Amino acid sequence: MPLTEWDPAYNIGIKEIDEHHQKLVELLNKTYDIILYSTKKRDIEQILKELIDYTNYHFAAEEHVMKENKCSGYRAHVNRHNEFKQQLNALYAGYHSGEAFVSTDVVLFLREWLLNHILKADIKIVSQVLPPHTSISGNSASFSGSGTRSDSP
Ligand SMILES: [Fe+2]
Ligand SMILES: [Fe+2]
Secondary structure, eight states, X not given: OOSSOOOGGGOOSOHHHHHHHHHHHHHHHHHHHHHHHOOOHHHHHHHHHHHHHHHHHHHHHHHHHHHHTTOTTHHHHHHHHHHHHHHHHHHHHHHHHTSOOOOHHHHHHHHHHHHHHXXXXXXXXXXXXXXXXXXXXXXXXXXXXXXXXXXXX
């Protein structure tokens, strides 16, 4: 059983954003399992990198929607994203340099942050997005899975 099962209550109502969040939860589940079952530093670094890349991709897409729709609280929301990105980067750097361990507790912390952020901050986006723009599919960005976006920002 995965660490976190996707609960429809986490859906905010914007399809692509909900899909991103689901993918982030999957990556956190994968990270948890790898930390639990693998002793290879390379495996752990690889999943952390994947998590960082997808988080960056998702935040950029979400910030794009907020900006396009002139959502209130944009700056504060971006600050929250940046704090989370800094935490992930610090985690990776610490582990990579051998100065820090990663534990399953760290993944639990990241999961709490993400779910809390979805339910308290991301949920506020949907009411500010105009009906013709309730989808971000007009944004041609797509995630290649290799850590690069297929379009230019
Ligand atoms: Fe967000
Ligand atoms: Fe989000």
